[in-house]
Amino acid sequence: MKLVIERRDTSSTLMRFAAPVASIFVALAFAGFLLLAAGINPLEAYREILIEAVGSTYGLSETLVKATPLILAGLGVSIAFRMQIWNIGAEGQIYIGAMGATWVALFSGLENHWMLMITMFSAAFICGGLWAGVAGFLRARWSVNEVIVTLLMNYIAILLVDYLVYGPWRDPQGFNFPLTAQFADAARFASFFDTRLHSGFFLALVFALLLYLFMERTVWGYQIKVIGSNPQAARYAGMRTGQAVFWVLFLSGAIAGVAGFSEVAGLQYRLQHGLSPGYGYTAIIIAWLARRSAIGVVIVSLLMGILLVGGDSLQMLWQLPIAFVYAFQGLILFFLLGSDFFIQYRLKLIRGIRHG
Amino acid sequence: MPELLQIEHIRKTFPGVIALDDVSFTVATGEIHTILGENGAGKSTLMNVLTGLYHPDSGKMCLDGTEVHFTSPRDSLACGIGMVHQHFMLVPAHSVFENILLALDKVPLLYNRKQYQQKIQKIIDTFELDLDLDTEVWKLSIGAQQWIELIKLLLRDCRLLILDEPTAVLTPQETDRLFRVLRLLQEQGKSIIFISHKMREVVEISDRVTVLKKGRSISTLDRGSFDREILAGLMIGQDKIPEWQKNLQMSENIVLDIRNLSVRNDRGLADLDQVSLQLKEGEILGIAGIAGNGQKALAEALTGLKPVTRGKIFAGEVDITHSTARSSYISGIAHIPEDRKSIGIAPDLDVADNLIMKSYKNPLFRRGFFQNRGAIRRNAEDKVSRFAIKTGPDGSPVRYLSGGNIQKVIIARELSENPRVLVALYPTRGLDIGSAEYIHKVIVEGAGRGMSTILIAEDLDELLKLSDRIAVMFRGRIIGYADPRRTTREEIGLMMSGERQDQAS
Numbered sequence: 001m002k003l004v005i006e007r008r009d010t011s012s013t014l015m016r017f018a019a020p021v022a023s024i025f026v027a028l029a030f031a032g033f034l035l036l037a038a039g040i041n042p043l044e045a046y047r048e049i050l051i052e053a054v055g056s057t058y059g060l061s062e063t064l065v066k067a068t069p070l071i072l073a074g075l076g077v078s079i080a081f082r083m084q085i086w087n088i089g090a091e092g093q094i095y096i097g098a099m100g101a102t103w104v105a106l107f108s109g110l111e112n113h114w115m116l117m118i119t120m121f122s123a124a125f126i127c128g129g130l131w132a133g134v135a136g137f138l139r140a141r142w143s144v145n146e147v148i149v150t151l152l153m154n155y156i157a158i159l160l161v162d163y164l165v166y167g168p169w170r171d172p173q174g175f176n177f178p179l180t181a182q183f184a185d186a187a188r189f190a191s192f193f194d195t196r197l198h199s200g201f202f203l204a205l206v207f208a209l210l211l212y213l214f215m216e217r218t219v220w221g222y223q224i225k226v227i228g229s230n231p232q233a234a235r236y237a238g239m240r241t242g243q244a245v246f247w248v249l250f251l252s253g254a255i256a257g258v259a260g261f262s263e264v265a266g267l268q269y270r271l272q273h274g275l276s277p278g279y280g281y282t283a284i285i286i287a288w289l290a291r292r293s294a295i296g297v298v299i300v301s302l303l304m305g306i307l308l309v310g311g312d313s314l315q316m317l318w319q320l321p322i323a324f325v326y327a328f329q330g331l332i333l334f335f336l337l338g339s340d341f342f343i344q345y346r347l348k349l350i351r352g353i354r355h356g
Numbered sequence: 357m358p359e360l361l362q363i364e365h366i367r368k369t370f371p372g373v374i375a376l377d378d379v380s381f382t383v384a385t386g387e388i389h390t391i392l393g394e395n396g397a398g399k400s401t402l403m404n405v406l407t408g409l410y411h412p413d414s415g416k417m418c419l420d421g422t423e424v425h426f427t428s429p430r431d432s433l434a435c436g437i438g439m440v441h442q443h444f445m446l447v448p449a450h451s452v453f454e455n456i457l458l459a460l461d462k463v464p465l466l467y468n469r470k471q472y473q474q475k476i477q478k479i480i481d482t483f484e485l486d487l488d489l490d491t492e493v494w495k496l497s498i499g500a501q502q503w504i505e506l507i508k509l510l511l512r513d514c515r516l517l518i519l520d521e522p523t524a525v526l527t528p529q530e531t532d533r534l535f536r537v538l539r540l541l542q543e544q545g546k547s548i549i550f551i552s553h554k555m556r557e558v559v560e561i562s563d564r565v566t567v568l569k570k571g572r573s574i575s576t577l578d579r580g581s582f583d584r585e586i587l588a589g590l591m592i593g594q595d596k597i598p599e600w601q602k603n604l605q606m607s608e609n610i611v612l613d614i615r616n617l618s619v620r621n622d623r624g625l626a627d628l629d630q631v632s633l634q635l636k637e638g639e640i641l642g643i644a645g646i647a648g649n650g651q652k653a654l655a656e657a658l659t660g661l662k663p664v665t666r667g668k669i670f671a672g673e674v675d676i677t678h679s680t681a682r683s684s685y686i687s688g689i690a691h692i693p694e695d696r697k698s699i700g701i702a703p704d705l706d707v708a709d710n711l712i713m714k715s716y717k718n719p720l721f722r723r724g725f726f727q728n729r730g731a732i733r734r735n736a737e738d739k740v741s742r743f744a745i746k747t748g749p750d751g752s753p754v755r756y757l758s759g760g761n762i763q764k765v766i767i768a769r770e771l772s773e774n775p776r777v778l779v780a781l782y783p784t785r786g787l788d789i790g791s792a793e794y795i796h797k798v799i800v801e802g803a804g805r806g807m808s809t810i811l812i813a814e815d816l817d818e819l820l821k822l823s824d825r826i827a828v829m830f831r832g833r834i835i836g837y838a839d840p841r842r843t844t845r846e847e848i849g850l851m852m853s854g855e856r857q858d859q860a861s
Contacts, residue, residue, distance in 0.1 A: 218725050222709065222716055229702035236661060236691070236699045237713040 019339035020289070027332040034327065040318055048317060049310030059309060061195035065267065067298075067305035069094065069259040069276065071204040073283035074290065074297040075211050076128075076255035081292045082215065083228040083248050089135065089150025090256040091280025092157030093128040097257025098264045099161055100127030102180060102271040105187035105264070106169070113186040120187065120261055128257015129250040131157065136249030140242035146249065154280070165273050179272035189266035200262030205298065207255060212294040224248060256280060289336055307332065359421075360385045360547050361406075361437075361516060366415035368401055375401040376412070377571035383516065388538060388548045390558050392591060393568030399551055402568070403518055406549075407439050408432040438509035439518040442525075444501050448494035452504055455493055459508040479510050483537045499530035506537070517541065518549040523557055524785060527646045528816060528849045535561055555584040555789075556817060567591055591789050609637040610672075611808050612658075612689075612777050617667035619653045627653035629832035630667070635777065635808045640799065642823030642840070643812045644848050650832035651812045652694060655779045658810070659691040671777065688776035692766055692783045694812075696759070700766045703755035707747050708736035710754050711769050739768040744794070760791030767798060771807075778802060778809045784818060796822055816845045828852055 032042035052059045073090040080087040087093075100123035110116050131153065138144035162178065171181040189199040215221035227234040227241055234241055259279065264271055282304060290296030311325030361383040368376040376398045383389045393399050404410045406417075408426025417424055419435055426432045429439075446455050456476055457463055463472075473489060480487050485503045493501060502522060509517055519538075523531045538548055538561060552558050558565060559582065566576040567590045575590060612635035619628035628650045635641055645651050656662035658669065660676070669677045671688060693699045701710050712721050712732055721728050721735070740747055745764045748756050754765060763783065770778065780799065784792035799809050799822060813819050819826055819840070826838040828851040836851050 217727055217729070219716060219722055219727055220725070222727055225705060225709070226702045226713060229704035230699070232699040233702050233713065236659075236693060238660075 019342045020336055023335035023339035024332060027328075027335040030331050030335075031328045034324065038318075038320065038324070040320075045314060045318070048313060049306070052313035053306040053309040057193060058195060061193065061197040062309045063302065063305040064201050065196050065198070065305075066308045067301040068198075068201045068204050068266070069263050069279040070282055070286055070301035070304050071298055072200075072207060072259035072262060073256045073279050074286035074301055075204075075207055075294060076252045076259070077283045078287035078290060078292045078294070078297055079211060079215070079224070079255070080248055080252040081228075081287050083224045083244065084231070085136075085139075085245060085248055085252070086147045087132060087135075087150050087249060087252045087256075088147050088284060089132060089154050089157075089253070089280070090259075090283045091276060091278065092150070092154035093131050093253040093256035094260040094263070094276045094280050095157040095161045096131040097124035097128035097254075097260030098271055098275055099157075099164065099260070100124045100257065101261040101264055102169070102183075105183040106180060111184075111186055116187045117189075117265075120265060121258065124257040124261030125254040126257075128260065129254030131257070132253020133246060133250040136246035139249070140245045146245075150249075161271065161275070162273055165271055169271065171270070177272075180270045183265065183269045187265060188269055189262070191266070196267060198262075198266030200266035203258070203262060207258070208294045208298050211255075215294070220247075256283070285333055289333075358385050359383070360387075360419065362416070362418040362421075363406075364416040364418070366402070366405060366412045366417065368405060368410055368412045374571055376405070379415070379568065379571070379573045381566040381573050381576055383547050383549060384563075385515075385547055386542055386545045387563045388542055388550055388561055390550045390552065390562040390565045391568060392552075392558060392565055392587060397568040398571040399568060400520075401571075403439065403520060403549075403551070406432065406437060406518060433512060433514070436513060436515035437518065438512060438514035438516070440502065440505040440509065440520065440522060442520045444505055446493050446501060446504060449492060451490050451492055452487060452496070453489040455504055456508055456511065460511060475511065476507060479507050483540055485537070497530070498525045499527070499533070502526070502534070503537075514546070516547045516549065518551075520551050522550070523552055523554060525814075527814070527852065528845065531557065554815065554817075555587060558587060559584055588789055607637040607806070610634050611637050612810075613670040614658075615668045615670075617654075617657060617669065618665045619650075619657050619662055620665045621653070626665075626832050628657060631832070631834055632667075633827060633834060635810060637776075637808055638803050638806045639824050640803050640809045640811055640822050642819035642826040643810060643829055644814075644816065644819055644826055644838075644852055645812075645829035646814075646852050649829045649852075651829055652781065653832070654829070655691065655694070655781050655810070655812060658777075658779050659689055690770035690773075690775035690778045692763075692770055692778070692780040694781035694785075696762055696766055697755075701754050701762060704753050706751045707740065707745065707754055707757075707765055708732050710765055711736050711739050711772070714769060715773060735772075739765075739772065743768040760787045763787060763791060763795065767795060771798065771802065774805070775807060778807055779812075780809060781812045782814060783811070784813070784815070792818075816848055819848075820845070 028042075028046060032046075035042040035045050053063050054060050073094060076093070077087050077090050101120040104110070104120045104123045105116065108116075108119060110119060132150060134153065135144075135146045135149035138149055139146045165178040165180055169180045171177075171179055173181070191198045215224065223234070223239055223244055226237065227239060227244055231241055234244075260276070263275060268275060286297055286300045286304060290300045307325075307329050311328065314320045314325060314328075315322060359382045363382070364380050366376055366379045367374075379398065379402060381389070381391075391399055391402065401410065405412050408429050408431045411425075411427070417426075419437075424431075424435060426435075432438075445459075447458065450458075453473065453476065457467075457472065460472075476489060479485075480489075480503075483503075485500075485507075487496075487500055487503050487507075493504070496504075502525075506517070522534060526534060535557075538550075541548065550558075550561060562582075563579050564576055565582055565587060567574050567587065569591065577586070614631060614633050617628055617631045618626055621627045631650070631654065633641070643651055643654070653662060657664050664677050667677070668675060676689075697703065702713065709732070712718075712735065715721060716727070721731050739745065743764045745768065746757070746761050754762060757765070767783075778799070783795050783799075787795070796818070799811065803809060811819065811822060820843075821840075823840050826840055826843070826848065827834045828836050828838065828848060830852065838848055838851070
């Protein structure tokens with residue numbers, strides 16, 4: 001008997017859905033051992049996570065709040081992935097988008113709510129877009145690797161925001177904390193049901209729908225798919241791949257920038273140090289797990305939201321260290337990525353009699 | 357002759373496809389056995405079963421009368437079955453010796469270089485191969501690279517050699533040499549499974565021929581009982597290969613006028629050196645030449661994929677020297693690229709999306725920014741039935757199609773807007789007779805409608821059959837012209853190797 005790995009000729013539809021679900025259960029089982037080692041009944045802990053994250057208005061709203069920036073940044077990253085462009089810089093683009101929106105909120109002198117919303121949105125969109133567009137331009141013009149450029153520009157973006165909130169934009173009444181003054185009410189999103197759930201979540205859903213239509217129904221989406229599938233063929237068909245690279249990175253960064261806008265206008269009401277705890281990096285994993293589909297991004301982001309909120313409750317209820325939450329998330333991701341293997345390959349037992 | 361390999365009722369299915377239905381044949385010791393079949397007939401699957409890459413669902417495989425089950429190519433190699441793939445498995449930057457060593461099992465950490473070199477040199481001398489062990493592989497011709505693959509198998513004492521379309525990349529002279537080597541191997545008692553589409557070669561070299569059709573071995577013929585017509589008939593179910601009527605009354609209208617065209621490659625060397633040629637309306641101009649003598653550069657310059665260094669290209673009155681592929685296409689130049697999989701299609705998209713790859717901006721297929729999915733689907737349905745493309749289930753990626761069907765998708769797309777000029781690079785390479793005939797028909801019918809074709813091909817039979825005029829390229833120049841009605845294969849072969857010999861122009 002021998003175990004061999006065989007490539008599937010077509011990826012199995014059943015597996016595509018079953019594998020991620022199964023992998024989550026395997027991860028839960030593994031994490032269960034860790035919980036047992038810490039003297040906690042895993043089933044109880046999981047029940048707690050679920051109740052905390054989706055079992056109450058507060059928990060559910062918190063999950064959606066956490067999912068909001070993840071959906072937006074995830075969409076941004078995934079559209080570039082569709083063209084085989086790797087935007088690792090969503091984190092920086094979130095910061096720069098937030099910076100643009102903050103400038104409008106604090107210094108533009110606008111007072112009308114809708115005027116402010118539209119201008120803040122545009123500022124975040126354009127700032128995030130141009131920030132990523134730099135990498136797009138370099139890639140299109142001189143074939144500079146976009147992974148390196150987008151990644152390194154994260155540091156510039158985060159430090160630039162730090163400079164602003166520690167320096168010129170610091171709130172004079174802020175007791176020297178690294179943050180700007182609070183936005184006026186007109187520069188804030190509406191929030192709902194007495195929770196922190198804000199319009200940003202619905203904005204994210206609208207973006208998911210728009211992006212789906214963009215990819216599947218428009219001429220540009222078609223170009224992106226052709227270039228992503230085979231850049232040489234695209235060139236041969238007369239598509240301007242260089243321009244497309246720039247615009248796709250622009251769009252990718254712009255949507256991540258909107259995530260920054262949503263965070264400052266919907267949640268934090270100011271620009272501050274550490275405004276994103278790594279949403280931009282999680283977005284890369286989300287885009288990957290979602291297999292680049294817009295609907296997938298929404299689903300995976302919600303799952304991540306549950307993990308984040310449930311993880312918080314583990315910390316509070318059982319005094320588990322934050323490291324445990326990270327380990328737990330890591331396990332889930334590990335098994336999810338591992339399940340990819342079963343979608344493309346299968347294991348087969350065969351009788352191996354050899355002669356000769 | 358004792359049977360070395362017996363294949364009995366092999367069946368192999370993939371989800372939704374029966375790749376091999378019922379295949380049986382035998383290979384005797386010291387026999388050259390050809391497997392002939394259209395693309396999609398199951399040849400590749402069969403070879404993958406023989407070399408242990410796939411496991412058959414049912415059926416028996418016996419070696420020396422004992423049943424064998426291979427679980428990996430390693431098993432089949434251990435049993436003395438080796439394969440030379442169509443695409444060589446070589447490291448270009450390494451020397452011949454290093455490449456050969458890489459393929460050997462159990463080379464000790466500190467090996468005796470001299471001993472191995474002598475062993476390899478002995479094989480080289482036996483078969484009179486012209487190969488220097490210390491040369492880097494990238495410097496060698498395709499033919500010489502093939503020798504390396506053969507040597508690898510011989511060093512492993514393979515008794516059965518499988519050659520997958522070995523002549524597809526060779527010049528006629530290189531093919532003759534390969535055949536001499538194959539006969540020598542045969543004398544030494546090696547068995548050879550030969551896969552080829554080229555009838556002339558199959559008839560020349562084979563002891564027996566087994567014809568595959570739709571996953572079944574429909575017949576095995578002994579030497580003497582087959583000729584080109586019989587084999588072609590079995591393969592495509594047609595008794596005679598049709599001869600095309602050449603277009604004798606050509607219009608004098610010049611549709612494409614190339615003047616002193618030069619193209620430099622990335623290393624700054626001339627790929628195309630002062631080439632001038634004129635293409636008449638409805639003419640099929642064949643371009644012969646050993647691969648790498650500028651044919652590809654010519655095609656790329658014509659279709660706007662490569663910048664022109666010097667010279668001019670006129671399409672009618674329009675100067676199209678400096679234009680991207682897009683505007684060239686609009687000026688009426690269609691292009692069947694050399695490497696259909698790597699530049700002809702977007703492999704992850706479906707047939708419908710691939711068919712509009714060049715015309716997606718056409719108002720027919722869009723409503724403003726949005727694509728007109730209905731029109732795109734109808735276009736696909738129309739092309740699929742008109743060009744007899746065998747597609748998988750709706751929406752499945754093109755990469756699952758067979759080579760012939762991929763080529764049909766490309767041709768359907770390229771010819772859909774009635775181009776004035778078609779630049780076709782090796783349009784039938786690797787295709788079965790049925791698909792190749794179909795493509796010939798499309799080109800000749802196009803000529804009847806006034807489409808002019810620049811046909812770049814390596815198969816001289818194909819060029820002689822289709823062309824109104826043949827230009828021979830050598831080292832980036834057109835070294836001369838030949839009249840297909842008067843010339844011979846040998847004459848063109850000589851010109852391809854650089855002997856200037858103008859006949860007609």
